[in-house]
Amino acid sequence: MKKRIGPKPMVFPMPAVLVGTYSEDRTPNAMTAAWAAACCLQPPCLGVAINRSRLTFDNIQRIGAFTINVPRTNQAAAVDFLGMVSGKKNPGKLADAGMETTAGSKVDAPIITSCPVNVECKLAGSLALGSHMWFAGEVMEIQVDEQYLLEDGKVDVDLLDPLLYITSLSEYRGIRGRVADAYSVGKKLMRD
Amino acid sequence: MKKRIGPKPMVFPMPAVLVGTYSEDRTPNAMTAAWAAACCLQPPCLGVAINRSRLTFDNIQRIGAFTINVPRTNQAAAVDFLGMVSGKKNPGKLADAGMETTAGSKVDAPIITSCPVNVECKLAGSLALGSHMWFAGEVMEIQVDEQYLLEDGKVDVDLLDPLLYITSLSEYRGIRGRVADAYSVGKKLMRD
Numbered sequence: 001m002k003k004r005i006g007p008k009p010m011v012f013p014m015p016a017v018l019v020g021t022y023s024e025d026r027t028p029n030a031m032t033a034a035w036a037a038a039c040c041l042q043p044p045c046l047g048v049a050i051n052r053s054r055l056t057f058d059n060i061q062r063i064g065a066f067t068i069n070v071p072r073t074n075q076a077a078a079v080d081f082l083g084m085v086s087g088k089k090n091p092g093k094l095a096d097a098g099m100e101t102t103a104g105s106k107v108d109a110p111i112i113t114s115c116p117v118n119v120e121c122k123l124a125g126s127l128a129l130g131s132h133m134w135f136a137g138e139v140m141e142i143q144v145d146e147q148y149l150l151e152d153g154k155v156d157v158d159l160l161d162p163l164l165y166i167t168s169l170s171e172y173r174g175i176r177g178r179v180a181d182a183y184s185v186g187k188k189l190m191r192d
Numbered sequence: 193m194k195k196r197i198g199p200k201p202m203v204f205p206m207p208a209v210l211v212g213t214y215s216e217d218r219t220p221n222a223m224t225a226a227w228a229a230a231c232c233l234q235p236p237c238l239g240v241a242i243n244r245s246r247l248t249f250d251n252i253q254r255i256g257a258f259t260i261n262v263p264r265t266n267q268a269a270a271v272d273f274l275g276m277v278s279g280k281k282n283p284g285k286l287a288d289a290g291m292e293t294t295a296g297s298k299v300d301a302p303i304i305t306s307c308p309v310n311v312e313c314k315l316a317g318s319l320a321l322g323s324h325m326w327f328a329g330e331v332m333e334i335q336v337d338e339q340y341l342l343e344d345g346k347v348d349v350d351l352l353d354p355l356l357y358i359t360s361l362s363e364y365r366g367i368r369g370r371v372a373d374a375y376s377v378g379k380k381l382m383r384d
Contacts, residue, residue: 004334007331007333036229140199143195145194
């Protein structure tokens with residue numbers, strides 16, 4: 001039996017990421033976002049939904065660049081802190097969170113070097129929806145801590161242990177081991 | 193040490209979902225998508241990136257409605273199958289996958305009743321990016337299997353056991369237990 005629970009924005013687990021931008025005085029800023037996704041293959045793009053009240057909203061609109069930084073589960077406290085504290089009130093929030101930054105290699109936005117994966121994005125388009133704007137950025141470069149790279153250049157997600165967020169429960173989670181291989185487990189349902 | 197791995201679209205775990213639409217002859221269709229996210233709070237919206245070559249792309253453009261259906265890890269084979277087989281070639285793919293559907297309650301799109309969570313979306317905006325279009329849909333209703341609802345109306349994600357997808361490894365995953373509480377674990381980093 002299905003029960004109707006009414007409209008809500010969030011119904012499935014999402015990655016918890018940090019969005020890096022430069023503020024007007026060139027201070028590196030970061031905010032926590034869970035509403036992010038890949039949104040194009042060619043060119044490769046990531047998108048993220050940002051509330052209009054955020055400093056990050058102003059920064060992306062002004063500069064046209066941002067970074068998506070992927071934290072590990074052991075960085076949950078810093079991620080949570082960066083989501084609760086605004087860079088408008090505390091420009092030193094990144095230092096307070098123990099997070100180090102450096103300039104992006106391809107875009108005018110800071111990467112958070114303390115995170116194991118840093119994605120440099122150039123604003124490719126935006127979609128106004130109401131309280132939030134969907135910012136789509138073309139991926140210009142990705143930097144990964146060498147210790148999490150496999151020999152074939154893929155990322156070892158188990159070692160990386162990326163943080164997930166469950167909006168409906170306000171809980172951070174992690175991923176667990178392999179359930180099945182894609183483009184494989186479904187073949188048994190194919191007709192000859 | 194960071195290593196640059198070049199532009200790619202996907203760097204973090206994403207939910208694996210099924211996008212439900214009606215085809216031109218009113219056949220219910222579904223495709224697997226991992227590039228989906230909440231993208232607005234007010235009004236509540238979900239977005240999903242769809243390749244222009246997909247039947248789902250045509251269906252959303254024509255009707256202006258779609259559903260997002262959240263599968264469990266034990267439905268990985270059906271999810272994988274629905275991602276490999278096009279409704280253009282096999283209009284009976286949902287039946288072949290053992291998935292049942294019914295009409296949405298608020299929008300002109302089918303919900304996949306075999307999935308524990310069904311979100312009914314009315315197209316609110318779209319953003320053309322290249323190979324893919326980002327379709328943002330306002331959430332008009334959510335239906336959840338009663339057995340996964342907690343007494344406070346929240347979803348028990350551990351019981352639900354939603355499916356995740358790791359694009360870089362082509363692997364399906366699940367979520368694991370609580371890492372930390374949001375709006376809580378970060379408080380210890382706040383200054384008085």
